[in-house]
Amino acid sequence: MSATRDGLADGAAGTELSDFRAALRRWLEEEQSELQPYRALTPDLDEQFALFRGFSARLYAAGWVRRGWQEEFGGLGGSGLYRGVLAEELAMAGYPLHNFHGLKEVLGPAVARFGPNIASWALPRLLSTDDVWCQGFSEPEAGSDLGSLRLRAESAGDHWRVNGQKVWTSGARYANRCVLLARTGTREEAHRGITALFVDMDAPGIAVRDLRAMNGDSEFGELFFDDVLVPKDRTIGRVGDGWALAMYVLSSERGAWAWERQAWLHRRFRELLERNDADPRATSFAGDTFALLYAMRLVSRRSIYCLARGEEPGAASSVDKVLMASTEQAIFDGYLELFPHAALLDDDRQSDAWRSEFLYSRAASIYGGTGEIQRNLIAERLVGLPREE
């Protein structure tokens, strides 16, 4: 029965994917000593970024990160599933998937879909890591209620004049481009009056301030826009298309991101199993958590199949997100429960990295739409309950 595998975009047959997987594994083995430094887990963000950039350059030069992206955008073509295999093999071989990597998956496909004219020059630079993108969506007054965002873009001849503020922007201090949601219509138009812009982060009038998260990282930033001029040819898609783009980004952030996370979480889960703990709680933790990982893998696979066919998973990706949050939190809760001494007291780099991931996992049910928003979407769009008046 291969119903779930039917109709992939370019007929990437299972054998092509497994050939790709085998070749990638071979390469990772051959280059193992050269690539060893990129396996390092460090809580230091600057180090993480440097490692990500170095590793991405190697992966780009060898062509691995270009598979599964369209040729007109600097890729080597083929089904988007190649990207899914890449993420998985890297995770299983012990290379951490930094958020920078995830951001490519979250933002790249949306810009390719809605703004091909921009993607044709910008995506190749994203893939080669010459450019780093960030996501300007949330605002202090627009979190779960993203449709009420206020950052304004006013028409000024050939330019948009942008004023306002963004928050919770991952990788803001490292990014040189931003996919920005701006209000071009009235407040009353709500989600219909939103337009997406592709903004250079060095444009005059943009200020970035670090936002230190509870794990101590400044992975997030705040963006301030003061009369920033953005050329109109940097409009992604048409004026008013911003909400559709945002929904596409969010379904990638729930679906494709969940696939990347499950790859990494399998890796972390394996490490916990290998600590070979005699605690009877380990048995029940292992069974429950593996069942969650298995479901997360199956359900997010469905989403990346859907994305690879060029379709939008829509509200179905909210299921991925709920499962992802449960799984991620279960793994790191389990770590704390089974290895309290290391988790709570030890100051070596390993324990530090685990601790940082434990703290970061608390956000899994918040970012990309809170667990409550996901459940509203599931109840209204998938289950068919009436909307609130």
Next chain:
Amino acid sequence: MRNDEREMLRSGLQRVLIESEPGSVGKALREFGWIDLLLHEPAEAVASLFEFQGATSMTSPMLDVVMFQPLADLVGTDLTKETVGLIAPGPSRGTLPTSLLADGAVAIDGIASAEIGTCDWIAVPAIADGELVVVIVDGPLDTLSCEPVSGLDPWLRLHRIGGTVTAHTIVRGGEAAARWSAATAAGRRALAHELVGGARAMLALAVEHASTREQFGRAVGTFQALKHRMADAKVNLTAAEAAVQESWVTMDATSALLAKLWAGRASGVGAKHAQQVLAGMGFTWEHPFHRYLRRAVLLDATLGSSRDLAVELGARLVRDGLPQVLVDL
């Protein structure tokens, strides 16, 4: 199978279940050709029958046939011509057999869905000297006791089987473990479909109620507290559906275990939340909910509850480590 063919098959099958007397469902399904379907398109046969059973809380004796199939070649049984039964351990903690084999005779203590007295062949997993064995008994037999089980779900039409009979064929050692594992996996896949059918039906009952029942001047389904219950039921159901589908792709014991585990969870979570959403209505005898609840609890406990299965899986993971890649892209 094409979609229109599948639709035709499913509506035919459903008519058979709806129109047959409870005691003659097995015979009617045989005449319909369900056994042929099981042999040639097992996924379709099991999905169409067991999901409909779950959706309607109807029943058939076909779980025995599904579980017997991986054993049929031991005695050269032609399932299309001969009738078979399988006496499994009833719901209990763990999944170890409760029948005992000694001196070529098997003391049977177990549960079956088929009319054991009229079966041509009966399979019994048993314990002999502390080891698992699979015993095949030559029927028909009128020496076994066969009591209808009432219990929590009398509509499931189970029978409690007891008595001592001579074994026809005994399989021991690694072969017995492999055979019983295959039979268990087949049974778990079928039960997973049935549990998923029931979980969908309970969710549908709750959604229907929540969309029409008004309190405080609005449909109760507009309240977020209810929405989140239904959303959690849907998340578990989606996971179960994916796991059940995958179990037919990989066709191994682990994927069957995970399908049953998730289906049991989905039906447990679904029953709990549907009960709360249905509130007073769902607590009446008249409302169909209690039939689904009874079925959900009983089927979850059969061949390993979701809790048992998580522990079984966890013990294996702690011992053997994580399988390389369980589900391919």
